[in-house]
Amino acid sequence: MITKLIWRNLWRNSRRTLITMASIAFAVLFAILMQSLQEGVFNNLIKNVVNYYSGYIQVHQKGYWDEQILDNSFSGDVTLLAQLQKNNAVTEVVPRLETFVLASNKNITKGCMLVGTDTEKENKLTQLKNKLIKGAYFENDEDAVLLSKGLAKRLQLEVNDTLVLYGQGYQDVMAAGKYPIKGILHLASPEMNDSFVYLPLKACQYFLSADDRYTTISLGITNPDALEPLKKELSQSIGKEYEVMTWQELMPDIANHIKADGFSFYIFSGILYLIIGFGLFGTVMMMTVERKFEFGMLLAIGMKKSQLKRILLSETILIAFCGVLLGMALSFPMVYYLQENPLRLAGDLAKSYEQFGFEAIFPTEINATIFMTQSLIVLVMTIAIGLYPLWFVNGMNPVKAMKK
Amino acid sequence: MKETVIDAHNLSKIYDEKTIPVYALNKVHLHISRGEFTAIKGPSGSGKTTLLNMIGGLDEPSEGFVEINGTNITELKGNELIDFRLNNIGFVFQSYNLIPVLTAKENIEFIMLLQKRPKEETDQRVLELLKQIGLEDKIDKRPQELSGGQQQRVAVARALAPKPQFILADEPTANLDSVSAENLLDIMLKLNQEENMTFIFSTHDQRVINRARRVITMEDGKIVEDTAETVIIHKPK
Ligand SMILES: Nc1ncnc2c1ncn2[C@@H]1O[C@H](COP(=O)(O)OP(=O)(O)O)[C@@H](O)[C@H]1O
Ligand SMILES: [Mg+2]
Numbered sequence: 001m002i003t004k005l006i007w008r009n010l011w012r013n014s015r016r017t018l019i020t021m022a023s024i025a026f027a028v029l030f031a032i033l034m035q036s037l038q039e040g041v042f043n044n045l046i047k048n049v050v051n052y053y054s055g056y057i058q059v060h061q062k063g064y065w066d067e068q069i070l071d072n073s074f075s076g077d078v079t080l081l082a083q084l085q086k087n088n089a090v091t092e093v094v095p096r097l098e099t100f101v102l103a104s105n106k107n108i109t110k111g112c113m114l115v116g117t118d119t120e121k122e123n124k125l126t127q128l129k130n131k132l133i134k135g136a137y138f139e140n141d142e143d144a145v146l147l148s149k150g151l152a153k154r155l156q157l158e159v160n161d162t163l164v165l166y167g168q169g170y171q172d173v174m175a176a177g178k179y180p181i182k183g184i185l186h187l188a189s190p191e192m193n194d195s196f197v198y199l200p201l202k203a204c205q206y207f208l209s210a211d212d213r214y215t216t217i218s219l220g221i222t223n224p225d226a227l228e229p230l231k232k233e234l235s236q237s238i239g240k241e242y243e244v245m246t247w248q249e250l251m252p253d254i255a256n257h258i259k260a261d262g263f264s265f266y267i268f269s270g271i272l273y274l275i276i277g278f279g280l281f282g283t284v285m286m287m288t289v290e291r292k293f294e295f296g297m298l299l300a301i302g303m304k305k306s307q308l309k310r311i312l313l314s315e316t317i318l319i320a321f322c323g324v325l326l327g328m329a330l331s332f333p334m335v336y337y338l339q340e341n342p343l344r345l346a347g348d349l350a351k352s353y354e355q356f357g358f359e360a361i362f363p364t365e366i367n368a369t370i371f372m373t374q375s376l377i378v379l380v381m382t383i384a385i386g387l388y389p390l391w392f393v394n395g396m397n398p399v400k401a402m403k404k
Numbered sequence: 405m406k407e408t409v410i411d412a413h414n415l416s417k418i419y420d421e422k423t424i425p426v427y428a429l430n431k432v433h434l435h436i437s438r439g440e441f442t443a444i445k446g447p448s449g450s451g452k453t454t455l456l457n458m459i460g461g462l463d464e465p466s467e468g469f470v471e472i473n474g475t476n477i478t479e480l481k482g483n484e485l486i487d488f489r490l491n492n493i494g495f496v497f498q499s500y501n502l503i504p505v506l507t508a509k510e511n512i513e514f515i516m517l518l519q520k521r522p523k524e525e526t527d528q529r530v531l532e533l534l535k536q537i538g539l540e541d542k543i544d545k546r547p548q549e550l551s552g553g554q555q556q557r558v559a560v561a562r563a564l565a566p567k568p569q570f571i572l573a574d575e576p577t578a579n580l581d582s583v584s585a586e587n588l589l590d591i592m593l594k595l596n597q598e599e600n601m602t603f604i605f606s607t608h609d610q611r612v613i614n615r616a617r618r619v620i621t622m623e624d625g626k627i628v629e630d631t632a633e634t635v636i637i638h639k640p641k
Contacts, residue, residue, distance in 0.1 A: 294500060303518060
């Protein structure tokens with residue numbers, strides 16, 4: 001009988017019940033969509049930035065990041081590389097030797113960033129080959145450089161010309177060398193495009209008199225969400241002489257930007273919840289006041305407040321559950337669609353993104369946690385609002401309630 | 405001597421005790437025996453509803469107490485009082501008597517279900533009552549599909565179903581046309597006779613008053629006339 005009463009009460013004003021469910025569903029849908037999109041944009045941004053050069057995690061000699069000099073490089077130990085590669089969460093292990101040197105052609109001299117790297121591994125991590133606009137990609141056993149476009153222009157150099165490099169090698173040894181230019185790279189970051197020179201690792205180590213030494217090992221990983229635990233794990237396995245840093249530590253500006261954007265998202269969704277919450281509260285209040293006489297009558301004839309409250313709570317929970325489930329059911333195909341057919345920025349914004357070498361597309365992120373948390377938030381909010389009629393009944397006096 | 409059902413001693417109800425006290429009920433004594441069919445009349449604001457609410461345990465008196473079948477209900481608290489109401493008192497109100505989402509049959513059996521009576525007993529009783537109120541053909545109709553008079557008849561049947569000690573009806577005919585009102589009174593009288601059910605109802609409809617066997621007249625919170633005693637208890641000042 002009570003079940004019958006609850007069920008029929010739900011449908012006594014079916015349009016209102018459906019509208020209420022729909023608004024709950026909409027809240028869930030909107031929240032999930034928003035967060036999926038936001039998370040998608042961020043992950044895409046991170047992927048772009050990180051894959052551009054740094055990798056998600058870097059390993060250095062302890063102290064290198066604070067003082068980036070060759071004397072803080074470390075001896076390339078095969079077991080170290082193997083140990084890093086052994087971890088299942090690590091996809092790429094790219095050893096590099098990086099330092100500032102001078103690059104010159106005839107009487108033009110420019111400061112540049114020299115990167116000695118494993119050519120194949122580097123390509124796997126940062127897709128360096130794709131950035132080639134002239135010439136060909138280099139091989140590990142070659143003595144040839146890839147030159148960034150901006151630097152090539154300043155030095156008035158072309159493919160097959162010769163680049164002169166000189167500077168200070170490991171332990172203050174003088175370093176000087178001549179290298180043929182095998183290719184010109186277009187690097188999207190203007191800063192990198194004006195200053196980067198890539199040399200195969202072996203050649204670079206020879207040039208800097210730093211045989212078998214690295215400054216950095218850059219890592220590609222499987223799951224960007226589990227960065228911190230991985231960092232800890234790697235730190236422990238390779239020992240105290242090394243520092244393990246995440247991309248957030250390497251690029252705090254970008255990390256902060258994402259954090260700030262995430263914060264404004266929370267404010268925005270808070271406002272969304274508030275609006276929907278108030279709408280819902282209005283409906284619930286109206287329904288309650290409308291049924292005041294009926295509640296008064298039920299209490300007068302001998303129904304206990306606890307019984308009545310149980311009925312009202314069941315009604316709320318049913319509406320809330322249906323609404324939330326409906327919202328989840330609607331969100332999934334939409335999120336999926338936007339993942340398969342990502343939003344594409346157009347116009348100036350797109351251009352500025354593309355300038356940085358990022359495609360201006362924003363796939364949504366399908367993430368069970370987003371579905372669960374957003375749905376749970378809406379569910380809890382709805383049920384909290386649904387406590388209003390219980391509170392109303394609690395303070396009710398049947399005699400007063402039935403008075404006109 | 406007839407069996408006493410209701411005994412109200414020195415009942416008063418005072419509103420706005422702190423500012424200007426209003427005596428909604430002023431030292432009322434009332435005695436009702438089983439099987440009585442009593443009308444309470446009086447102008448609006450004379451205290452009819454207040455008196456019925458006190459007797460029905462819906463409101464607490466400021467002074468005095470009410471005994472029902474020997475139980476002092478004024479001393480009952482919380483769920484005890486609710487259970488007492490559920491098991492001993494039938495209520496018919498002026499309006500909003502029925503649960504809108506339940507059918508006539510379900511409304512009538514509602515109290516018996518709250519009392520957790522066996523299903524066969526309930527079913528049998530409901531059918532019997534539907535017949536007595538002449539609504540066998542409306543068994544599955546919802547309240548909004550019934551006329552006002554039919555709704556009030558269902559309300560009377562619901563109050564009567566669990567065979568309470570007595571039925572309180574506060575202006576049950578106030579929203580009815582005169583034909584429906586008389587019809588409702590006919591049914592109440594019939595049930596009063598067939599089941600020896602005690603009815604106490606308030607009204608200011610003279611034709612309804614004419615059907616009552618005992619008429620209590622109220623004014624300013626006092627009983628000024630009671631045909632059972634055929635004497636004027638309190639002369640208006
Ligand atoms: N909750 C209340 N607060 C203040 N005064 C009330 C309240 N309920 C009833 N009264 C007063 O008590 C008196 C009796 O009211 P009531 O019993 O409803 O009369 P009747 O039912 O005969 O019309 C009236 O003067 C009314 O204004
Ligand atoms: Mg009244």
